[in-house]
């Protein structure tokens with residue numbers, strides 16, 4: 031037997047091995063704790079220690095995490111609504127044997143579990159992870175990722191486009207489908223359900239699914255382009271899997287899932303079921319800001335996006351690089367990570383959404399590149415001449431940006447784009 035106390039979880043001379051999961055935290059120690067004590071409590075509580083000293087068999091310590099790096103740092107103050115705060119950047123290495131391969135809930139119960147509420151720290155944020163190969167490849171990753179641009183569409187190198195009918199809930203099935211048809215025939219690739227539209231009485235899931243896909247077929251015939259539908263299958267338990275099956279049966283190519291509100295075990299189940307059918311997954315991140323909005327606490331959007339890639343979504347909302355209506359965390363850096371090599375796992379196509387309109391597209395593409403899905407709801411349906419004109423305007427703006435053409439020149443050819451620019455200019459909405 032050996033005794034372990036939380037101080038045993040700190041070793042500044044430790045060098046993480048290739049098989050360790052390395053997590054970077056922002057930590058503000060509690061008033062009565064020094065930085066090293068707080069860092070070792072983080073490593074202890076997130077692996078196999080606790081507040082009290084324990085007597086254990088020697089081999090149990092092989093599962094202990096090690097805080098190996100504790101450096102002063104500061105966060106916040108650079109974005110509205112945040113204060114500059116002083117704390118510590120803490121590196122913690124976790125041995126692979128601590129984890130159940132392929133189980134995201136188990137991994138998160140370690141690295142983003144009790145420690146987020148632990149009184150030893152005033153603030154703690156999981157900022158970044160370096161995933162070791164054995165752990166990363168125990169997950170499936172995306173089936174398609176950015177390859178959807180060719181495999182579902184014929185979009186080549188341009189961003190694909192999506193729209194959410196607005197109002198986000200309340201349209202009848204007929205109204206919803208008609209909005210989709212107008213958008214598709216105006217040049218949009220994807221009709222998308224909103225995050226809080228699932229199976230309500232005013233617009234039942236199964237009616238919406240079949241009628242939308244019928245309208246998609248008509249729009250494809252009319253435009254000669256491939257079109258698709260991001261139908262929100264979010265539901266409790268087996269019902270969500272039944273909805274996935276229904277999408278495949280009805281001839282869809284994609285499902286949409288509210289990944290944070292559903293939970294990662296559910297996302298993993300959906301990924302498995304979609305594999306049977308060859309369906310792609312669009313991830314909406316509603317509720318992410320409950321974890322990532324404050325720079326000094328929670329779990330960063332960067333880590334949420336990493337989790338989503340491992341679990342196997344093909345597209346995920348990552349923000350608009352501060353151009354849209356929602357607060358954003360380093361959209362460009364997150365998107366770059368989603369495209370980076372990860373032991374051969376497929377990449378993820380980032381979706382820019384939330385307050386976008388055609389006038390913002392040139393700057394968006396400048397900041398984020400063309401490997402994107404660009405979604406506009408209000409920026410299409412709020413067009414003075416309606417949804418069809420709004421769709422034409424967004425598509426013209428996207429085609430121009432992808433071709434490196436000036437938006438003003440494109441607006442001379444496409445009156446709907448000129449109208450959109452006249453209405454919204456390049457303003458950032460709230």
Ligand SMILES: O=C(O)[C@H](O)COP(=O)(O)O
Nearest residue numbers: 194383384385406407408
């Ligand atoms: O789900 C989304 O991404 C939002 O509904 C975006 O809507 P907006 O384009 O009107 O902001």
Ligand SMILES: [Mg+2]
Nearest residue numbers: 194198224225
């Ligand atoms: Mg929405």
